[in-house]
Amino acid sequence: MPINNQMQDSKFVIDKTNYGKTGVKILHLVRNGLVHTVKEYEVTTLLTLDTLKDFMQADNSDIIATDSQKNTVYILAKKYGIKSPEDFGILLSSHFITKYAHVTKAVVNIQEVMWNRVSYGDHANSKLHNHAFIHTPICTRITNVVLNREDKYPSISSGIKDLRVLKTTQSSFMNFVNDEYRSLPDADDRIFSTIVDCSWIYSPNPNVDFCKVFDSVKNSIIFNFAGDLEKGIASASVQNTIYITEKDVLEKIKDIKSIEMTLPNKHYINFNFAPFKSIVYDDEQTVFIPLDKPSGVIYAKLDRKISKL
Numbered sequence: 665m666p667i668n669n670q671m672q673d674s675k676f677v678i679d680k681t682n683y684g685k686t687g688v689k690i691l692h693l694v695r696n697g698l699v700h701t702v703k704e705y706e707v708t709t710l711l712t713l714d715t716l717k718d719f720m721q722a723d724n725s726d727i728i729a730t731d732s733q734k735n736t737v738y739i740l741a742k743k744y745g746i747k748s749p750e751d752f753g754i755l756l757s758s759h760f761i762t763k764y765a766h767v768t769k770a771v772v773n774i775q776e777v778m779w780n781r782v783s784y785g786d787h788a789n790s791k792l793h794n795h796a797f798i799h800t801p802i803c804t805r806i807t808n809v810v811l812n813r814e815d816k817y818p819s820i821s822s823g824i825k826d827l828r829v830l831k832t833t834q835s836s837f838m839n840f841v842n843d844e845y846r847s848l849p850d851a852d853d854r855i856f857s858t859i860v861d862c863s864w865i866y867s868p869n870p871n872v873d874f875c876k877v878f879d880s881v882k883n884s885i886i887f888n889f890a891g892d893l894e895k896g897i898a899s900a901s902v903q904n905t906i907y908i909t910e911k912d913v914l915e916k917i918k919d920i921k922s923i924e925m926t927l928p929n930k931h932y933i934n935f936n937f938a939p940f941k942s943i944v945y946d947d948e949q950t951v952f953i954p955l956d957k958p959s960g961v962i963y964a965k966l967d968r969k970i971s972k973l
């Protein structure tokens with residue numbers, strides 16, 4: 665809906681506006697005795713105001729400068745600390761709505777820089793470092809918090825991206841359309857590799873443990889891809905793996921109302937040793953060419969059915 669019609673031009677209509685600061689990088693350190701904890705985020709704040717006088721009449725009197733929005737990120741982190749990207753997004757968006765009566769909408773977008781504690785020793789006996797971290801992220805954590813003035817709760821969506829996985833068996837793709845355009849043979853055992861991009865929308869609930877949900881979704885994605893440590897889990901297609909994963913997440917996590925995933929199918933092509941028969945014996949496929957482009961790309965969004973009762 666266009667905002668504030670009386671101010672609009674007769675020929676054109678401003679449909680939407682927002683403005684803010686992007687790329688606000690912050691590291692927050694908690695010293696709990698000798699054990700330190702860090703949270704590093706890159707934050708974007710975006711505000712929408714109740715008039716268009718800033719855009720249309722060059723009247724800046726209502727503008728909360730993007731520089732002040734940037735300062736707010738640091739000031740609120742200092743005053744209240746940082747628990748999770750979602751909690752910090754809620755804190756910032758409610759601050760903008762409650763402090764400024766003319767802000768109608770506040771959006772906060774956060775991407776986390778994933779620091780892991782340095783550890784020594786083998787897997788079972790590893791010891792965690794008190795204050796040194798290593799940047800070995802397996803994925804990127806993101807969130808988007810939107811608070812409209814008239815809403816009781818913010819709309820929160822969160823996600824995992826850049827989670828790159830590969831398995832060497834327990835993946836097939838068979839019985840697809842067989843016509844004059846097809847050249848791909850049925851594969852009953854292939855390499856499956858993808859870079860998971862997943863996001864989910866929370867049901868309104870002020871008491872969500874966002875870090876627990878994030879870990880749980882991440883584990884579900886990894887388990888439905890990889891399966892049991894020894895036996896694995898069969899994938900009949902990327903499509904089916906997406907559906908099974910999304911269903912598992914909605915079954916396990918009541919606070920999520922819908923989830924979507926985009927999985928590129930990163931192809932690994934068998935190297936053709938046929939021309940080298942005289943020097944290479946190839947009865948088992950062990951050498952592949954990782955294909956950068958093109959890749960398949962498969963998407964599905966799963967919602968809860970709204971009960972009609």
Ligand SMILES: O=c1[nH]c(=O)c2[nH]c(=O)[nH]c2[nH]1
Nearest residue numbers: 837848900901902903929960
């Ligand atoms: O899991 C798959 N789904 C497809 O739709 C598809 N298409 C293709 O060429 N390979 C695959 N694999």
